[in-house]
Amino acid sequence: xxxxxxxxxxxxxxxxxxxxxxxxxxxxxxxxxxxxxxxxxxxxxxxxxxxxxxxxxxxxxxxxxxxxxxxxxxxxxxxxxxxxxxxxxxxxxxxxxxxxxxxxxxxxxxxxxxxxxxxxxxxxxxxxxxxxxxxxxxxxxxxxxxxxxxxxxxxxxxxxxxxxxxxxxxxxxxxxxxxxxxxxxxxxxxxxxxxxxxxxxxxxxxxxxxxxxxxxxxxxxxxxxxxxxxxxxxxxxxxxxxxxxxxxxxxxxxxxxxxxxxxxxxxxxxxxxxxxxxxxxxxxxxxxxxxxxxxxxxxxxxxxxxxxx
Amino acid sequence: xxxxxxxxxxxxxxxxxxxxxxxxxxxxxxxxxxxxxxxxxxxxxxxxxxxxxxxxxxxxxxxxxxxxxxxxxxxxxxxxxxxxxxxxxxxxxxxxxxxxxxxxxxxxxxxxxxxxxxxxxxxxxxxxxxxxxxxxxxxxxxxxxxxxxxxxxxxxxxxxxxxxxxxxxxxxxxxxxxxxxxxxxxxxxxxxxxxxxxxxxxxxxxxxxxxxxxxxxxxxxxxxxxxxxxxxxxxxxxxxxxxxxxxxxxxxxxxxxxxxxxxxxxxxxxxxxxxxxxxxxxxxxxxxxxxxxxxxxxxxxxxxxxxxx
Numbered sequence: 001x002x003x004x005x006x007x008x009x010x011x012x013x014x015x016x017x018x019x020x021x022x023x024x025x026x027x028x029x030x031x032x033x034x035x036x037x038x039x040x041x042x043x044x045x046x047x048x049x050x051x052x053x054x055x056x057x058x059x060x061x062x063x064x065x066x067x068x069x070x071x072x073x074x075x076x077x078x079x080x081x082x083x084x085x086x087x088x089x090x091x092x093x094x095x096x097x098x099x100x101x102x103x104x105x106x107x108x109x110x111x112x113x114x115x116x117x118x119x120x121x122x123x124x125x126x127x128x129x130x131x132x133x134x135x136x137x138x139x140x141x142x143x144x145x146x147x148x149x150x151x152x153x154x155x156x157x158x159x160x161x162x163x164x165x166x167x168x169x170x171x172x173x174x175x176x177x178x179x180x181x182x183x184x185x186x187x188x189x190x191x192x193x194x195x196x197x198x199x200x201x202x203x204x205x206x207x208x209x210x211x212x213x214x215x216x217x218x219x220x221x222x223x224x225x226x227x228x229x230x231x232x233x234x235x236x237x238x239x240x241x242x243x244x245x246x247x248x249x250x251x252x253x254x255x256x257x258x259x260x261x262x263x264x265x266x267x268x269x270x271x272x273x274x275x276x277x278x279x280x281x282x283x284x285x286x287x288x289x290x291x292x293x294x295x296x297x298x299x300x301x302x303x304x305x306x307x308x309x
Numbered sequence: 310x311x312x313x314x315x316x317x318x319x320x321x322x323x324x325x326x327x328x329x330x331x332x333x334x335x336x337x338x339x340x341x342x343x344x345x346x347x348x349x350x351x352x353x354x355x356x357x358x359x360x361x362x363x364x365x366x367x368x369x370x371x372x373x374x375x376x377x378x379x380x381x382x383x384x385x386x387x388x389x390x391x392x393x394x395x396x397x398x399x400x401x402x403x404x405x406x407x408x409x410x411x412x413x414x415x416x417x418x419x420x421x422x423x424x425x426x427x428x429x430x431x432x433x434x435x436x437x438x439x440x441x442x443x444x445x446x447x448x449x450x451x452x453x454x455x456x457x458x459x460x461x462x463x464x465x466x467x468x469x470x471x472x473x474x475x476x477x478x479x480x481x482x483x484x485x486x487x488x489x490x491x492x493x494x495x496x497x498x499x500x501x502x503x504x505x506x507x508x509x510x511x512x513x514x515x516x517x518x519x520x521x522x523x524x525x526x527x528x529x530x531x532x533x534x535x536x537x538x539x540x541x542x543x544x545x546x547x548x549x550x551x552x553x554x555x556x557x558x559x560x561x562x563x564x565x566x567x568x569x570x571x572x573x574x575x576x577x578x579x580x581x582x583x584x585x586x587x588x589x590x591x592x593x594x595x596x597x598x599x600x601x602x603x604x605x606x607x608x609x610x611x612x613x614x615x616x617x618x
Binding site: 024025028029031032033035036039040042043045046049057058060061062063064105106108109111112113115118119120124127128131133134135136137138139140141142143144147160161163164169193194195198219222223224225226230241242244245248273276277280283284287288291292295 | 322325326328329330332333335336337339340342343344345346347348349350351353360363364412415416417420422423424425426427428429430431433434435436437438440441442444445446448450451452453455456485489517542549550554557570573574577578583586587589590591593594597598601
């Protein structure tokens, strides 16, 4: 698969441009430029609102370009960061721990079922993927976590349920099947245990795969509100996305937090509308910045995962 | 002695595969706890669940939970909404994504990357963040769209009070978030097509359009069908975040925005009707399972190479 892509790319770049109809190229490029603008406008709107002066928002509504730039919303949030900072802390912890443990768990089982000589390969594969087709639904899961595992209002409730996703096992397995299995054979003959092979040969050889799947898992944790919505009531464990949801309709508790800190603003002039959007920008921002750098890993990962299933 | 012999032989196999089995064990246990144990919890669908009496102690009520649900007005409404939305998502999403992927394959690599990054970007925003984006557009008083309508001399629209508008809004938001990702999957599929087909076609004097309809689309069909079967299996599962956060859980809009998943969540968390929400979840799982089996069976009848298993 990867070899195919490289070959296709080589052909594509080697093909002389002249042979293509320039008009056709121009039209398609124009189309994509327009489409890109359409896709970006909604994001631009949110950023624009977040840096617009509150009075101007109240008087003339939201615009794609701020009528009067004012960074007050960010200033207020960053100067009284109690809630926000705690939510960042929760989300970062959950993302880091969840990604590391989840990635290890995913790679381990993917390694076993990627081995053609593993006797229980088929049954294990079926066992893992059956759950994609049939599940108990929300309520049994909810009761399991709250009544039997007693994870409600603990940080584990935000981490454990997402540790293993069959879809990522599938992608990982696709990668691992391409590793040179003869090398593992000879290592085994030389007396290496499977554990040693896994940790000292397989993991170092599959860093691109680990990066792809790891990023997918990290995005899942970063963007999650579902587990928080179900299991978190304690204010000090609210993750970023859930905090964002809770302030959708009321900025009140942000306002309530303000009197304790040294922000010299009149509460009636609190930048409600812009602060709301500024929170959204701050919640989405880090991932948006990271994402373009890792995009090529995603493309490679998707290629293998989608075609090999 | 025959059964003993079988056990002894299997034990020997087990010992030889011991290490690979142990490597997969953590994930197997995880699946057992989070995916297989909850299946037992499905008995709640036939009980009047009582937190104090627990799973096994609660009283049996037969099919009363199902009866209650299917006789309510909600059963038809949420089933219809879920299937119609997902149906439209599958059809429009696939057509647009395949179209975009084909166009992507026609242009130079340099700009393509930028377009792909932009189109892919919304995929990594959480639904909570996206609900802020839609609020920026649809807010009745200061929203961008009402501002636009106002400047053209139209009356403002009460977006969050008119259920008729929401099918369009939800489809647009869904496509905006997801189409870049699916287009990338299909583009990866196109890259996987052996370039010698195109070279041969070029020598034979085929036009671009012919190459697309005779080579690209037929060779992409297996991938389209695989993703289609998976999507049909999930047609009974709605994307909770889209239907819960984007309409902001506004009761006025339930006629066109309430789907099975949001209904189950509300029954559990707001109404506290554990038995009925389990029953609805079971209904959802069983129908989804039957659908994916049938989709796969039909595909197999038509062309056995394209089936998932």
